[in-house]
Amino acid sequence: MSDATPATLPVNDLDAYIADFASFVQASPSSYHAAEEVARRLEAAGFDRLDETEAWPSTPGRRVIVRDGAVIAWAQPEGASATTPFHILGAHTDSPSFKLKPNPTTGGDGVLQAGVEVYGGPLLNSWLDRELELAGRIVTDDGAVHLVRTGPMLRIPQLAVHLDREVNSKGLTLDKQRHTQPIWGVAGEEPDDLLAELARFAGLPGATIVGHDVLVADTQTPARFGRDGELFASGRMDNLSSVYAGLTALLAAPSESAHISVLAAFDHEELGSESRSGASGPFLEDVLVRIAAGLGAGDDERRRAFAASWILSSDAGHAVHPNYPERHDPANRPVLGGGPLLKLNANQRYASDAIGSAMWAGVCARAGVPTQPFVSNNAIPCGSTIGPLAATRLGIRTVDVGVPLLSMHSARELAHVADLAALGAAVAAFFAND
Structure with a gap:
């Protein structure tokens, strides 16, 4: 875990990030609204919205597609080839309700x-x-x-x-x-x-x-509170916090890159992801295969590209609850304001492994943000994420991360503003790094 503190995080304009995240949440009361809001913001920034029933351009460019309550967007740089890998931020648009x-x-x-x-x-x-x-x-x-x-x-x-x-x-x-x-x-x-x-x-x-x-x-408006306004309360932070981090990072993705940056925000994660717009469905594979085909990739080139690719599966995790400290692992104690989580599980409920952990540590170091490990108490099994599902379907190496929350799955969840902004900075570094 880094020794950096929230006060020293080199995040550009934290106040603006949090204010705009609050606006994003308010515009996204359902997965369908969230997918459309992502597409609307990307189109306003020059992304081209595509239709799955039509042919797609193979030239460099920035594109977005919506399938029901899910959205996938990507930035294809100049010089991309049949074996160019993908850097994918995976998240989900739905919340318990x-x-x-x-x-x-x-x-x-x-x-x-x-x-x-x-x-x-x-x-x-x-x-x-x-x-x-x-x-x-x-x-x-x-x-x-x-x-x-x-x-x-x-x-x-x-x-x-x-x-x-x-x-x-x-x-x-x-x-x-x-x-x-x-x-x-x-x-x-x-x-x-x-x-x-x-x-x-x-x-x-x-x-x-x-x-x-x-x-x-x-309908309650998201709000900052706490001694110095460092706490943030809102509905649907699981998992709009990750969708928004991916959105802002994709908007800032460099035009020249050795990989293709992708935001994949799925629906139905809270139900197990088994749908045409869920992570167990074909949506992401459909998009990646069509992008690769446009670059002239056959089956061999596409598999080589997948082998060199990464998925950052970003979903919210648990901070230690001060009223229930015994519910958490005694040695791994993630706290509010300590930075985004690296989520680990011996039974592969999360997809992170040693190589993925090293990649995430490097991403956070380049972003100048701290990170902290999350692992469950052995007596209280954890949930799962889209990470193992996407990794199983595509064979792309995956690491699970996310912001620490209190009151997860409540109508109104609690986070630290520095953790929210730090996740955005880390995802931006993930898209910028080759």
């Missing part, structure tokens, strides 16, 4: 409720008593796809302590079906239809919605 069910208009006893099912593994209690919104995509009967978000509209009210006298002594137990259906209105005389409300918010009053992928998101 609730997803709208079919026939979602429910309720009783004078209130309207939304029928939802649990998406991924959220901390259920963290979603109580918050102003929530619906966000995602809808498909109308003409086949058109539209993004939609409602702004503050829903709330999951907790049962009053007067009606649950033992809640503070015995703990809160939530039934995923009975206790998580949010309220969105009061029943009136007119027919009440949640899908009709979504159509109205999408600017399509009277339209018929025939399909929807709509999730619940917290």
Whole structure:
């Protein structure tokens, strides 16, 4: 671990980085919004948006493609050849939440409720008593796809302590079906239809919605706080912190390079990544194969390029929780403000190995940022990431990293501002290094 402290990190304009990250989170309440926001920002910077059904240019350039709630973008430098390797930043756009069910208009006893099912593994209690919104995509009967978000509209009210006298002594137990259906209105005389409300918010009053992928998101604004404003609270930092770091790094990628820099932000990581837009699906391989083919690569050249390539799988990890220190490894104690994590696991729940660890140490040294190892307590198995999945599918050497958080999978997570900016600096160094 480096001896550098947050106060000495050579990160360019930390305040601007954090402020713009907050704006990015606010623009990305769902994976579909996040993918479109990445594409929008890249197009504004001169990236060309491509269509998967059309032929792609093989000339040098900067390009982006969106598949559902996933986005892949790359910078192909002058002089790239059939064996030019890739430097890939892998992340994911989705976060634990609730997803709208079919026939979602429910309720009783004078209130309207939304029928939802649990998406991924959220901390259920963290979603109580918050102003929530619906966000995602809808498909109308003409086949058109539209993004939609409602702004503050829903709330999951907790049962009053007067009606649950033992809640503070015995703990809160939530039934995923009975206790998580949010309220969105009061029943009136007119027919009440949640899908009709979504159509109205999408600017399509009277339209018929025939399909929807709509999730619940917290509406509270991201905020800095703490003694010196060094702490940052926000929803969806797992894993928009990594998506944003990859976005800013790709925008700063050098025009001349011996590799092709790639940002690959997948959907459905919180569900296991098994989808056409997830890391276990073909999206990244499809893009890399087409880029390589445009450079004249046959199967042999492409495999040589993959053998020389790297994937930096970036996903949030755990800082030591001061109220539960026994839940962490006794010798490896990552802290807020100590720099991005190198994530290690003997059972390959993370893809990092000795060679990848050395690569990451060099990247952080060039970026001038500290890093710290994360490994789980043996009695508390860790989760996994896209890293092992992508490495297995492509055979590209992969290392798992990410920012340390508290309250992971809460509706509102906690990070140190220096760690967020340091991850961006490290990914920029990864794209700049050959």
